[in-house]
Amino acid sequence: MDLKHIRNFSIIAHIDHGKSTLADRMLEITHTVPERLMRDQVLDSMELERERGITIKMQPVRMEYDFDGEKYALNLIDTPGHVDFSYEVSRALKAVEGSILLIDSTQGVQAQTLTTLAMARGGGTEAGKKIIPVITKIDSPLARISDVKEEVIKLLSCSPEEILQVSGRTGEGVSFLLEQIIKRVPAPIETHKNQENNENILRALIFDFKYSNHRGVIVFVRVLDGKVRKGDNLTFAVSNEKFTALEVGTFSPEEVARESVSSGEIGYIVTGIKKPGIASVGDTITKSANPLPALAGYMQPMPVVWASVFPEDADDFAILKLSLGKLKLSDSSFSYEEESSGSLGRGFRCGFLGMLHLEIITERLKREFNLNLVITTPSIIYEVVNNNDKREKIYSPYFFPDDGNIKIVFEPWVNAKIISPVNYIGNIMQLLFDHEGEVGETENFGDNRSSVSVRMPLRELMRNFFDELKSTTSGYGSISYEMAEMREAEVTRLDVLVADEIVPAFSKVISKKRVETEAEESVLKLERLLPRQMFTLKIQGKALGRIISSRTLSGMKKDVTAHMYGGDITRKMKLREKQKKGKKRMKEHGRVNIPQDVFLKMMRNGEN
Secondary structure (H helix, E strand, C coil): CCHHHEEEEEEECCCCCCHHHHHHHHHHHCCCCCHHHCCCCCCCCCHHHHHHCCCCCCEEEEEEEEECCEEEEEEEEECCCCHHHHHHHHHHHHCCCEEEEEEECCCCCCHHHHHHHHHHHHCCCCCCCEEEEEEECCCCCCCCHHHHHHHHHHHHCCCHHHCEECCCCCCCCHHHHHHHHHHHCCCCCCCCHHHCCCCCCEEEEEEEEEEECCCEEEEEEEEEEEEEECCCEEEECCCCCEEECCEEEEECCCEEECCEEECCCEEEEECCCCCCCCCCCCCEEEECCCCCCCCCCCCCCCCCEEEEEEECCHHHHHHHHHHHHHHHHHCCCCEEEEEEECCCEEEEEEEECCHHHHHHHHHHHHHHHCCCEEECCCECCEEEEECCCCEEEECCHHHCCCHHHEEEEEEEEEEEEEEEEHHHHHHHHHHHHHCCCEEEEEEECCCCEEEEEEEEEHHHHCCCHHHHHHHHCCCCCEEEEEEEEEEECCEEEEEEEECCEECHHHCEEEEHHHHHHHHHHHHHHHHHHCCCCCCCEEEEEEECCEEEEEEEECCCCCCCCCCCCCCCHHHHHHHHHHHHHHHHHHHHHCCCCCCHHHHHHHHCCCCC
């Protein structure tokens, strides 16, 4: 297909603004998916995505649409909206020329809308993207179309005529939107124009990939120069690994084999490679006979949250290692490396882009690989200078030194932006005070809404701040953030002891101001969650070298004399004494069995 008949675009928006619903209507109107196979969230293929109603993985799809008597290929990449998956969005943007900025008419511009817009304006194959502002959910009785229009005009400095209005639910305005995509989004440009007929020209940017047990690694590519066919001998520019293309094709949204994928198109290449670590996001695929320079790839994402993952059964370690390797092939934004703990055995320290990302990965490990896991309390990176002036990075609370060995601690801070209706600003200020936030400038944003710039410790942002913000603003507040500098911190390690033994998975690093509160909350929560044992035990919170909170979990009782009747009372007394000695021995030598769901519930905030 000629380049002038190709349009590559993505849909970017805040979470829950209707990206997947709009994509459904596009697929219906272009007849990409037969009516009998149509369902809600067609592009959300993962069970977790459909269950939670959120997009986790970006998904490319090719649609064909007739306009003015000519056939156009529209390559759409549906992207996630949550801040934890912004790396997915940045990769999708690099593969397209334009973006639909989707804004919910009932909610208006949100914090993550600003972040994704900044990405779209700053990145891509060219200097920036063509932005098409679209207001959705116009059929809702809660729609504030004129107010939201004003916000968009202020945000983009555009004219009212440039803003389109659609309903993803009813399909209203979607056909006109497709026509506007053809008119407004520029056609792709081939950089090697003077060598169009040279069969050895190929440069394709890898923006994603997945693993198949039968076909190996399948790379998702945007072809920028030349053409790729089945049977071509190809090379990864970065890893310098050679392979033969077993199949090439496009997405509809399932993989559909084609004779070739040409310049300007988005498609896939089946590599047949089954070794990990060869294919990487941001690598360039070229012809082996004529290797061209690599394209500018992607910045490696920096993990924000760390947690250690251990198999509940030590025999499952090899399966966990294999499972993490396979997940890494479908989600390149998390990292892992092997570690061992005295009480938990061998496991992996994993880095995630946020708390939702952590929850999704651990949930996928459970569901897709049927693993029972022990997950430690999530933590961030601290830099500790000890008494010998040695500076080291601490990823796990379990390895955080005792207070007596610490000279100074540094922690990461974030720059955040909060958008909320004006009448909730007082509540937000109180929340920020509780989370050690430093308030910057506040500006009015559209009709009766304000944008607040904030600096705060990453530790406090991860301490249930998202949920508390939603709660204190009745669901109207939104936040986006980016990493800032390291600052000095007043923190200490809190250990939770069960039957006088430290449980490493429950250790966490907390503010010294919150020691009493956190210790009490952790102990009470574990007391509620932990099943009663055969013997009485203590649950304690320890920090700053002392026990701060303690609760006793009474053991299960059994009447050992229930089967006896009549006779001398001394017979019953002997049995009870024997039981008492057995309980004492059990208390000294018995092990406390902590079920997997207790670890998961202790990890989540606000869970009983």
